[in-house]
Amino acid sequence: MLILMSVLFIVGIYLFKIKTFLQKDKKEKGWILFLSTLAIGMGILTAMELREDFIIKYLNQTIGYITKQVIKI
Amino acid sequence: MKNQISSFQFSLIIGNFIFSGTIVSVQQIVIEVAKQNAWIVILISYLIIIGIVYFISANKAKLEKLRGLYDTGNSNKFHKVFVFILLLFLFIVFIRDFRAVNGFIDIVLLPDTPIDVIALLMILSLIYISLAGIEVIARITVIHFFVIATIFVACPLLLINEINFKNIQPIGGVHALADILKAVYLITPWMGEALILVFLMMFINPIEKIRISSIFGTTLGILGVFISTILLLTVLGVGVASEATHPNIELIQQINLTDFLDRLDLIIVTVWLPAMFCKLALLVFGIQKSLNILRGSDDDKGLLPLGLILGLTTQLFSSNIDHLEFAFFTWATLGMTLEVLIILLFILIKNKHSGLGKTAKKNSKIHPSLE
Numbered sequence: 382m383l384i385l386m387s388v389l390f391i392v393g394i395y396l397f398k399i400k401t402f403l404q405k406d407k408k409e410k411g412w413i414l415f416l417s418t419l420a421i422g423m424g425i426l427t428a429m430e431l432r433e434d435f436i437i438k439y440l441n442q443t444i445g446y447i448t449k450q451v452i453k454i
Numbered sequence: 455m456k457n458q459i460s461s462f463q464f465s466l467i468i469g470n471f472i473f474s475g476t477i478v479s480v481q482q483i484v485i486e487v488a489k490q491n492a493w494i495v496i497l498i499s500y501l502i503i504i505g506i507v508y509f510i511s512a513n514k515a516k517l518e519k520l521r522g523l524y525d526t527g528n529s530n531k532f533h534k535v536f537v538f539i540l541l542l543f544l545f546i547v548f549i550r551d552f553r554a555v556n557g558f559i560d561i562v563l564l565p566d567t568p569i570d571v572i573a574l575l576m577i578l579s580l581i582y583i584s585l586a587g588i589e590v591i592a593r594i595t596v597i598h599f600f601v602i603a604t605i606f607v608a609c610p611l612l613l614i615n616e617i618n619f620k621n622i623q624p625i626g627g628v629h630a631l632a633d634i635l636k637a638v639y640l641i642t643p644w645m646g647e648a649l650i651l652v653f654l655m656m657f658i659n660p661i662e663k664i665r666i667s668s669i670f671g672t673t674l675g676i677l678g679v680f681i682s683t684i685l686l687l688t689v690l691g692v693g694v695a696s697e698a699t700h701p702n703i704e705l706i707q708q709i710n711l712t713d714f715l716d717r718l719d720l721i722i723v724t725v726w727l728p729a730m731f732c733k734l735a736l737l738v739f740g741i742q743k744s745l746n747i748l749r750g751s752d753d754d755k756g757l758l759p760l761g762l763i764l765g766l767t768t769q770l771f772s773s774n775i776d777h778l779e780f781a782f783f784t785w786a787t788l789g790m791t792l793e794v795l796i797i798l799l800f801i802l803i804k805n806k807h808s809g810l811g812k813t814a815k816k817n818s819k820i821h822p823s824l825e
Contacts, residue, residue, distance in 0.1 A: 416759035434772035
């Protein structure tokens, strides 16, 4: 929860600080809001203790396995 | 501020890029596989990487023209594929090294602090450094890499009373060749991080010295790894070095010249951490720049949310074991694949550009030194 609150606080302050820039540039606005949403989303996943470790586990089981076959460990 | 770096800064950035990440833990698996011959592995890997660096940094006139590859206005789809592969490479190196530093701080320095908090604090510093641009990153890299390199060069002297050359004997052995080749497979993608030069190429000025600077930087980085590996073998021996999660920490804890110099390990760690910060800041900068090229806009306002996302990538690893498995095994094949792709695409793009003879001649007139 501490991480989520920190991310929300930092993103909130930042968006408030660049609000005039966001009003002028629509293309950048979409990009920054997309990244901010993604950051907050990852913060929520962290707060709910839902780890996104399946990606690395999958890579370890597939590509890591290839390496182990090559070096025969 | 101009986005330019000198050839000396370029060299030290490459040196730091190879050295600071490699010394965290990968030497453990290299020593486990190649045993007392691990130092030969570094030499073989060095020859491979120097060959690649020498080959891709050839032909200054073509390289000068390739700077346009990183323009945000570049709409060539083939170039975008190259930038995407480069982005993937930078991103994976970042998540691997960022987790490695956080894991190290969590285990060794701040065991009571949650790893997420360490990651958040660290990423805020990295965003701050990256926002300042490549020149600032280059300047701080020069300072920190110079200090850490000096310490590592002095390490053989500091550890002279602990060195035992019997630990690297016998040289060779029954299955030595096979073991050395296996270890070369594991370590080469780490040394291959010298390929960051294809990204830094757009900032170096003058570009005429790119080849010698790349070779110098790669040599410096790998020389540091070589010194560290040979000390691990001679001081700790194969038994201890192949079991320790952070073998270099075990190594510098052996420095006990006098009572005063007994706790040099903390000082060395405080010097190594900023060097690692420089590498991570460069990676954040590179990721942001690559994303800007792909979406055709050169604005750094998105760096803060992007940095926060990168900071939360520590969640991708459930434990240190997961990270070690990723760094030791997955990165070997994944890194090798990405690096081969980067080299092939870079050579293809470079040769494709050479077809534009008139433009090349025009450019060589602008830059007489390139003829």
